[in-house]
Amino acid sequence: MTPDHALVQRMAAGDERALGELYDRHGRAAYALVCAIVRERADADEVVVDVFRQAWHSAARFEPARGSVGSWLVTIARTRALDLVRARGRRARALEKAALLSESGFASPVAADDAPDRTAERAETQRIVTRALANLPEPQRRAIELAYFGGLSQSEIAAQLGEPLGTVKTRIRDGMAKLRTLLGEERT
């Protein structure tokens, strides 16, 4: 199979089929992330089109040394999704919805109408990371999710949770350190 970064090279050269292939490999993961952030499927469609538009136009500037194609797309997708949520003033609403789902945090489906036909690899990654996250103490997991999926700064998280800023900082720092250890162990 063509490596991801070769697809990106072909995109940089104007090969539309490479864009299609990239979408087939990573579109679903990008879509899932965007849905988790914007929480409206119509908005998610717009954002995902934007994500691949940006990928198409910036393909020539992709540097394999700085990370994988997957994490490049995920970073674009997260940035774009948070831009939209902020631009439309939806953040408060999205957070309210998320707060209602506090038991399962942000990791709760937008709609339960989906056949689980994702690739085995993506399923495996999801299993590993979800398990690592579940191993964190609940307050640490919650703070990290509010930062990653909610796009909140530490002081915004403190305000949202009604906790002292110092507590939130400690949770994020300790939680990320533990997550790194857990994921590092899983990788081998």
Next chain:
Amino acid sequence: MTDHEWLALAAPYALDTLDGDERAAFETHLAGCGQCQAEVASFREVAARLAATAPDVSPAPALRRRVLAVARRPRQLGWLAAAAALVLALGAAYGYWRERTDRRALEARVAEQGELLATLLAPDDGVANLAATGKPPSARLFWNPQRQRVVMAVFDLPPAPAGRTYQLWAIATGKPPVSLGTFNTGPDGRLTAAMAVPAGLVFDLTAVTEEPAGGSPQPTQNPFLVGSVQRTE
């Protein structure tokens, strides 16, 4: 701060959750600290993997067609043409006034307008909309990587107070901001200006801060205008 204390900011920085002041301070430190850079890179990998915990959702099949269309859709001029027209109009008005006084200055001005137009109309530019939260001022920035120029149009921004200036920053994710230059608006709160981009600089965000006259090597306050760069079709 001791090195150890800086290191503690790597995780929240990688997660994009540091508040503005702390982030700016950390970025300044980060530029010269290999240990913190490695720590940030490591935590960025962890952060990117969080995306995998998003619940799986099937995109509609039509989405694939829309995605493929981004490679085919012709470039839309729209705002770009309007901005070019504005530049032309400004140039003509300015030129008329200038004509009677200094021909050489006029020629320089015309060349500058030509440069503005060439930057705006070249086929491979990026556009950033810089917005304050919900209100004026606003700015639009056009970036032409080939010509290593940006053109910015600013609206509704009162001139900086005495002894202060505005400064435009280009920011690549994870790197310290790079100054693209200082500027000030006219009494009408507007400005159209071209600025040089350092060779090879690639950025995804632009921001404007108010700085002491002459500008600062790094931002000294939170930006009041921020926009992410989108490549035009």
